[in-house]
Amino acid sequence: MRIVSEEEAIDEFLKLMDKVEEPLKTTFKNVHQGYLRETLIRFLKARDWNVIKAHAMLVECLRYRLDNQIDSILSKPIVPSELYRNVRDSQLIGMSGYTREGLPVFAIGVGLSTFDKASVHYYVQSHIQINEYRDRVLLPSMSKKNGRPITTCVKVLDMTGLKLSALSQIKLVTIISTIDDLNYPEKTNTYYVVNAPYIFSACWKVVKPLLQERTRKKVHVLSGCGKDELLKIMDYTSLPHFCRRGSSSGSSHHAQSVDCFSVDHPFHQQLYNYVKHRYETEGQAEPAKQGSFHVGFPEPVAERVEMAKTIESELHKFENCSVGDRKASP
Numbered sequence: 327m328r329i330v331s332e333e334e335a336i337d338e339f340l341k342l343m344d345k346v347e348e349p350l351k352t353t354f355k356n357v358h359q360g361y362l363r364e365t366l367i368r369f370l371k372a373r374d375w376n377v378i379k380a381h382a383m384l385v386e387c388l389r390y391r392l393d394n395q396i397d398s399i400l401s402k403p404i405v406p407s408e409l410y411r412n413v414r415d416s417q418l419i420g421m422s423g424y425t426r427e428g429l430p431v432f433a434i435g436v437g438l439s440t441f442d443k444a445s446v447h448y449y450v451q452s453h454i455q456i457n458e459y460r461d462r463v464l465l466p467s468m469s470k471k472n473g474r475p476i477t478t479c480v481k482v483l484d485m486t487g488l489k490l491s492a493l494s495q496i497k498l499v500t501i502i503s504t505i506d507d508l509n510y511p512e513k514t515n516t517y518y519v520v521n522a523p524y525i526f527s528a529c530w531k532v533v534k535p536l537l538q539e540r541t542r543k544k545v546h547v548l549s550g551c552g553k554d555e556l557l558k559i560m561d562y563t564s565l566p567h568f569c570r571r572g573s574s575s576g577s578s579h580h581a582q583s584v585d586c587f588s589v590d591h592p593f594h595q596q597l598y599n600y601v602k603h604r605y606e607t608e609g610q611a612e613p614a615k616q617g618s619f620h621v622g623f624p625e626p627v628a629e630r631v632e633m634a635k636t637i638e639s640e641l642h643k644f645e646n647c648s649v650g651d652r653k654a655s656p
Contacts, residue, residue: 332367335377339366342381350388356397356458357388359466364477371540372511387509394621396509400458401604402619404448410598411589412443413452420586421464421593422482423564428472429515430464430479432456433566433586437488437521441498447620453502454621457510459597478515482556484568486521500634504626517545520552520569529637536633 343354343366358365366380369387373379391397404410418435425431441449460479468476506513519526534542548555551571562570567585584591589598626634 332370332375335370335375336363336366338377339370339381342377343384346385346388349392350385353388353391353397354384356462357391359462361469361475361477364475368477368512372507383508383511390509390622390624395619396454396458396621399451399455399619399621400462400601401608402451402455403598403601403605404452407598409444409448410452413448414587414589414594416440416443417449417452418484418587419453419456420566420588420591421460422566422586423560424468425480425560425564427559428468428476430460430468431560431564431566432460432479432481433484433568434481435484435486435568435587437485437523439495441495446498446501449498450502450505450621450623451619454505455601456597457506457513459600461510461513463600478513480516480518480559481514482518482520482552482566482569484521484566485519485523485526486568488523488526496634496638500626500630501623504624504630507627507630508624514544518552518556519545519547520556521550522547528643532636533633536629536636538629 340362343351346354366384369380369384370377373383404413416439418439420433422431422433465476465479519530522530530547534545537545546555551569553565553569553571556565556569586593588594
């Protein structure tokens with residue numbers, strides 16, 4: 327199929343989507359939330375504007391949603407509440423605010439996430455719930471508020487505490503990244519990396535060439551905590567807590583200094599209460615049960631597998647050098 331323009335690609339994509347079966351069309355509504363064109367463009371970008379490949383990717387995404395009941399995941403609370411707190415304490419992610427353009431700012435504690443207080447299924451469930459809440463609640467709300475489509479976010483990745491122990495987390499991180507790659511493509515506008523130690527720099531040097539140019543352009547490694555650069559796109563109140571080093575600790579900033587990873591942060595309270603309310607209002611006959619919801623793990627794409635192996639190899643090199651240095655020390 328020869329496509330001569332983006333508009334023609336979108337039109338061809340629309341025609342193909344008109345032919346999919348009704349169950350896929352139903353779950354597709356939860357994906358596009360009324361922003362059909364923007365959604366099709368995301369999948370087209372993810373497949374370099376190849377309509378056939380983009381269509382196959384989207385259909386597989388919709389089948390994954392049906393097979394794993396993703397449409398109902400926002401009515402599946404992680405219970406008991408103490409387990410949810412454990413997940414939040416070891417899977418460090420939160421939303422600190424919005425950019426001046428209205429994009430949600432998600433903060434991720436890459437270096438200090440331990441993923442050691444719950445099973446992998448809960449971490450995956452929590453991750454997908456945050457994605458779905460972003461796409462079905464936050465982004466539509468901001469689009470309405472700003473009078474224009476807002477369909478992406480920015481992410482600030484905190485590398486504080488990144489250590490060789492990250493080796494044990496590569497498998498889980500690869501699972502989560504694969505879910506995002508295949509089902510939530512092009513949802514992140516920019517990645518800002520802050521508080522990066524040497525071990526990150528070593529890994530980034532070998533991983534960067536493996537990334538597609540489109541992805542490389544999204545990644546910005548900032549100096550230190552990144553505060554000065556981030557303040558160019560967001561107000562101080564939207565800065566993640568780990569980007570506020572060297573700031574005044576006066577009372578004017580006290581209310582905004584809450585750890586955005588904490589289960590007690592307003593974002594996590596709103597999300598948890600939203601899921602709990604959905605569960606209660608959808609006529610569930612029995613209390614939610616622990617461990618009653620599992621999501622299948624898709625096969626990682628080749629690019630992800632290669633990146634994981636490269637990072638693992640680099641970390642092992644770093645570990646061997648560290649051991650050698652210790653032995654050489656008097």
